[in-house]
Amino acid sequence: MGISMSASVSPLAPTDYATLPAIEGLRIATAAAGIKYKGRTDVLMMVLDTPASIAGVFTRSKCPSAPVDFCRANLKGGSVRAIVVNSGNANAFTGRRGRETTAMTAVAAAEAVGCRSGEVFLASTGVIGEPLDAAKFSHLLAGMAEDATGERWRDAADAIMTTDTYPKLATRAVAIDGVTVTLNGIAKGAGMIAPDMATMLSFLATDAPLPAATLQAMLSAAVEPSFNSVTVDSDTSTSDTLLLVATGAAAARGCPEITDIADVRLEDFRAALADMLLDLARQVARDGEGARHEIQVTVEGAVSDASAKAIALSIANSPLVKTAVAGEDANWGRVVMAVGKAGEPADRDRLTISFGDVRVALNGERDPDYSEAAAAAVMQRPEVPIYVALGLGTGRWTVYSCDLTKEYVEINGDYRS
Amino acid sequence: MGISMSASVSPLAPTDYATLPAIEGLRIATAAAGIKYKGRTDVLMMVLDTPASIAGVFTRSKCPSAPVDFCRANLKGGSVRAIVVNSGNANAFTGRRGRETTAMTAVAAAEAVGCRSGEVFLASTGVIGEPLDAAKFSHLLAGMAEDATGERWRDAADAIMTTDTYPKLATRAVAIDGVTVTLNGIAKGAGMIAPDMATMLSFLATDAPLPAATLQAMLSAAVEPSFNSVTVDSDTSTSDTLLLVATGAAAARGCPEITDIADVRLEDFRAALADMLLDLARQVARDGEGARHEIQVTVEGAVSDASAKAIALSIANSPLVKTAVAGEDANWGRVVMAVGKAGEPADRDRLTISFGDVRVALNGERDPDYSEAAAAAVMQRPEVPIYVALGLGTGRWTVYSCDLTKEYVEINGDYRS
Known part of the structure; x- marks a missing residue:
């Protein structure tokens, strides 16, 4: 979240960005409406030419944004014709006016593509508490729907950025019953990122013919080890929205519509979805505001996976751990x-801790063979893996995060000005 | 916690320090043992010439330091003759050697004052995981016990500092049944400070003749709204120790020994203890590493006090709130x-938020009468009060914290070097 683009790209940015193929049945347009930013795009429209299935996961905040409320209501229908996203203003904590904005935007989008408002999904990202004037961009939607084309995934990823320093894109090709389908995804971060919700904005699409309930089950499962295992600053946004759309166009090429999520023919797709979500989630962590190192915290030997995750999050969210990584x-x-401090079962005298492949602590004490130089070398890597073995059970989890630098403080100490 | 004294004193430091009178029956000595720091004192010894009552509250960390384990065991006896504290090394996560260090230190202290090891209490603060060599300071204890005098409270507060930029001292004079007794306290912060335990190191003493069980009940109650409502960085130390000693010397002046904690004659003492603990706790928050503003978060209208506290801590621990305060x-x-994100009952559309006396949000929207200039003026104060009214019930709590600045990152990104 943020309103000004950072001057420099994160050192953890990908060396090159994935090129996403078109998803048959889905067209994309972007526009520069000047909602807050100047000289860049800030509106994204995705158009589904025929009704597509949709699944979604949203923030667990008790103070969700107006678009989150709007999407939750429409998700019951399971069908989508248009997605409209803006950056620069979150339309959160905007009361009645916020609801008017979502209604007005949805009507304009529905008119533009010829559908009901209930088939429109909305997301907004940026500053909280400022009214968002739908008139700034609703008049653009008809033209955008007309001009939209299938290839503009990179444009889409660019338009939804806030304090992100690079666009997040991923694509996978995967077979369902011998027919290759495509899975595309984009995401944006870069602060106010924490689990216990879907985190940030992310939009995924596939041409597989999967009904909404099947999509939802797979998405909800895949979110846990990916977007729900990423934390930048422990702060949960009011606006986090993850949508997965299935156009079904691959049915024309013989791809079967599968409703049983236990069907083995979905295994590769499920794995690709999980892999892509983790890819996007890590891209978000690596572009955390001010990030200079990715932190990968793996806890094993916990009494349960949930306990391992709680401990891993305690480590990944600790300002003192994050500043130590920043200081290498x-x-x-x-x-x-x-x-x-995690409050989970742990026995101090059984703890083993490693940075990368360097074991620094063993059975509750500094490892006698510990080499400060070897550990220091690990800390200088772009990715710093921290392993904790508790020795209590078989619970295991990995959480992805980034370090806490002066740049984080700088970016967020000067947010609204 | 930290190993080097900060070059500059916090702008939130008191303009002058409390001068603490002697507590009859308690003598103090400090020494420079060179455990880690050079050119300053790093060992504190408090000597009780006759057995005194003692109460304590400790970290809730699952990985407590060796001195915390040691104190917890001795607290069952309820009697103290010596307290030994060192700064520069926490003796935490030091395994068997850590236990040998506490045993050896306690034997030396017991010999110095002529008591059992069970009447010795220990605390250590500083770096975690480095073995602490008791031989560095145990030989000093006999001389310290001999030289100790009653007035050296300021010396005591100085000797236990780590990254603190100023010593924390407080004193109260209060009557029990018409007899004036003294209550003194010192504390140290300044990072790895969070509630869910006693937080940091603090040593209190009184000449009131109160038995250990009475002391413990009053101390445990007074910790909740004070030390357990302070957070600097949400990070809970392995070493947090709060001890309260009662020499009983005031009995000679006619002060009654009161065992019933409901006795009305203890009301003023109880209030003074609570007030002093809050005073010390706020001194700790105001000296949080890199702090430039104190943040006072009050949540009211919650479904319970516990819910109000959870929400207040969510606000006070949020890196985005803390950096915003840093940026005024x-x-x-x-x-x-x-x-x-707190996960507690809250209704977005009933929320009212104020900074100081400036109401910025009302009923889930920006206050229409909100003045940015007036709010900005509040943010420039050394103390920034944040009020949240939930409109759900009568639960209320206040949490004390500080802002998150580049200096915090600088101090903690360079800790061990």
Whole structure:
């Protein structure tokens, strides 16, 4: 979240961006409406020429944005003809006016593509509490729907950025019963990112012919180890929205419509979806505001997976761990602290901690063979893996995060000005 | 926690420090043992010439330090003759050697004052995971016990500092049944400070003749709205220790020994204890690493006090709220976010938010009469009060914290070097 583009691209940015093929049945347009930003696009419209299936996961915030409320209501229908996204204003905590904005935007989108408002989905990202004037961009939607083409995924990823320093894109080709389908996704971060919800904005699409209920089951499952295992700053947005659309166009090429989520023919698709979500989620973590290192925290030997996740999040969200990584300091004492504060079962005297392949602590003490130089070398890598073995059970989880730098403070100490 | 003294004193430091009178029956000595720091004191010894009552509250970390384990065991006896504290090394996550260090230190202290090891209490603060060599300071204890005098409270507060930029001291004079007794306290912060335990190190003493069980009940109750309502960085230390000693010397002046904690004659003492603990806790928050503003978050109208506290902590621990305060930005949208992420009952459309006396949001929207200039003026104060009214019930709590600045990142990105 944020309103000004960062001057420099994160050192953790991909060396090149994925090129996403068109998804048959889905067209994309972007526009520069000047909602907040100047000299860049800030509106994205995705058009489904015929009704497509849709699934979604949203923030668990008790103070959700107006578009989140709007999407939740429409998701019951399971059908989508248009998605409209704006950056620069979150339309969150905007009361009655916020609801008027979503209604007006949806009517304009529905008229533009010839559908009901109930088949429109909306997302907004940016500053909270400022009224969003739909008139700034609703008049553009008819033209956007007309001009939209299938290839503009990179444009789409660009238009939804806020303080992101690079666009997040991913694509997978995967077979369902021998027919290759495409799975595309885009996402945006870059602060106010934490699990316990879907986190940030992300829009996925496939040409597979999957009904909404099947999509929803697969999406909800895939979110847990990916977007729900990413944290930048522990702060949960009011606006987090993840939508997955299936146009079904691959049916014309013989792809079967599968409703049983246990059907083995969905296994590869399910794996590709999980893999792509993790890819996008990690791209978000690596573009966390001010990030200079990705942190990968793996906790194993916990009493359960849930306990492992709680401890991993305690480590990944600890300001003292995050600043130590920023300082490239293998400060495992702070990892001990974060294990201890998680409130989950842990036995100090069984703890083993490693940075990368360098074991620094063993059975509740500094490893006698510990090499500070070797640990320091790990800390200088772009990705810093932290492993904690509790020795209590078989629970295991990995959480992805980034370090806490002065740039984070700078970006967020000057947000609205 | 930290190993180097900050170059500059916090702008939130008191303009002058409390001068603490002697507590009859308690003598103090400090020494420079060179455990980690050079050119300053790093060992504190408090000597009780006759057995005194003692109460304690400790970290809830699952990975407590060796001194915390040691104190917890001795607290069952309820009697103290010596307290030994060192700064520069926490003796945490030090395994068997850590236990040998506490045992050796306790034997030396017991010999120095002529008591059992069970009447010795220990605390250590500083880096985690480094073995602490008791031989560095145990040989000093006999001389310290001999030289100790009653007036050295300021020396005591200085000796236990780590990254603190100023010593924390407080004193109260209060009557029990018409006899005036003294209550003194010192504390140290300044990072790895969060509730869900006693937080940091703090040592209190009184000449009131109160038995250990009475002391413990009053201390445990007074900790909740004070030390357990302070957070600097949400990180819970392995070493947090709060001890309260009662020498009983005031009995000679006619002060009654009161065992019933419901006795009305204890009311003023109880209030003074609570007030002093809050004073010390706020001194700790105001000296949070890199702090430039104190944040006072009050949540009212919650479904319960516990719910109000959880929401207040969510706000006070939010990196986005803390960086906004650092930037003197009245970014109430982030307060909305932090209310929403707390997971506690909240109704977005009933929320009212104020910074100081400036109401910025009302009934789920920006206050139509909101003045950015007036809100900005509040943000420039050393103390920034944030009020949230939920409109659901009568639950209320206040949490004390500080802002998140580049200096925090700088201090903690360079900790061990």
